[in-house]
Amino acid sequence: MITLYTHPMSPCAQKVRIVLAEKQLSWQPRLINLQQKENLEPWYLALNPLGVVPTLVEDETPIIESSIICEYLEDRYPEISLRQGSAAETAQMRFWMKHIDTKLHPSCGALQWPLVMRPALLEKTAEEQQALINQVVEKPRRERQRRLLEQGLLAPDVVDAVKTYATTIDMMEQTLKRQEWLAGDQFSLADCAMAPYFQTIKQFGWEIFFASAPTVAKWFNAISNRKSYQLAVSADFSDQLCTELLQTGEEALPIIRQHLGLS
Numbered sequence: 001m002i003t004l005y006t007h008p009m010s011p012c013a014q015k016v017r018i019v020l021a022e023k024q025l026s027w028q029p030r031l032i033n034l035q036q037k038e039n040l041e042p043w044y045l046a047l048n049p050l051g052v053v054p055t056l057v058e059d060e061t062p063i064i065e066s067s068i069i070c071e072y073l074e075d076r077y078p079e080i081s082l083r084q085g086s087a088a089e090t091a092q093m094r095f096w097m098k099h100i101d102t103k104l105h106p107s108c109g110a111l112q113w114p115l116v117m118r119p120a121l122l123e124k125t126a127e128e129q130q131a132l133i134n135q136v137v138e139k140p141r142r143e144r145q146r147r148l149l150e151q152g153l154l155a156p157d158v159v160d161a162v163k164t165y166a167t168t169i170d171m172m173e174q175t176l177k178r179q180e181w182l183a184g185d186q187f188s189l190a191d192c193a194m195a196p197y198f199q200t201i202k203q204f205g206w207e208i209f210f211a212s213a214p215t216v217a218k219w220f221n222a223i224s225n226r227k228s229y230q231l232a233v234s235a236d237f238s239d240q241l242c243t244e245l246l247q248t249g250e251e252a253l254p255i256i257r258q259h260l261g262l263s
């Protein structure tokens with residue numbers, strides 16, 4: 001049995017859930033309360049020394065890092081394949097996965113964390129907040145969270161994050177004008193990995209990012225209509241949660257517009 005340590009709004013956990021659904025694998029979720037930093041408890045660090053979700057456990061072996069988990073699932077369960085392209089297409093698939101891991105994911109964190117995670121931390125005392133942040137394992141993440149905790153959407157990370165999103169969407173628009181999916185004509189792990197980062201835009205009602213990228217909007221629409229996406233992502237977003245997130249996103253929109261150079 002596969003167990004996935006996950007959080008409903010974590011984009012890197014969502015990508016693994018999409019791959020599990022595409023491959024029609026059964027698995028059991030173990031929800032980790034990121035707002036209360038359950039991910040930093042010793043029992044979880046024993047599974048994932050980086051203290052982040054997702055972690056997949058199969059045959060008592062923990063597998064960490066979402067892109068590595070996706071490739072693990074592809075290697076272990078190739079029957080429904082999400083890596084069927086030529087060597088060049090596989091290289092293209094891995095380019096996108098690397099771009100997501102190194103650039104888009106931290107950017108998504110800079111946009112989502114202040115709106116979704118920060119409010120719970122702000123309810124704690126200043127000492128409790130610092131004690132929790134001090135436990136964050138990796139220094140770049142720790143310092144980013146400290147800045148986002150202190151400055152919210154006014155942190156410099158947010159300006160960079162909006163720019164990274166805009167550049168990524170531009171690159172995708174050029175690619176998707178030539179081919180149906182990110183790595184060619186086959187739906188692949190790259191599409192599964194990228195889609196959750198557009199859930200973030202959608203949930204906050206920030207369609208403004210799609211203004212000059214109709215092909216990307218069409219691509220995301222096609223993915224979000226897939227059964228895998230409905231099961232792995234949409235099912236976790238109740239009507240009430242969607243309403244709350246849209247409201248949060250609307251309040252933040254003036255800052256996002258400003259960072260996009262639109263006002």
Ligand SMILES: N[C@@H](CCC(=O)N[C@@H](CS)C(=O)NCC(=O)O)C(=O)O
Binds near residue numbers: 010011039053064066
């Ligand atoms: N490179 C990691 C990133 C994992 C990651 O950043 N997970 C976030 C949720 S999307 C997390 O667990 N954050 C906890 C925290 O920041 O304290 C992966 O792809 O698995």
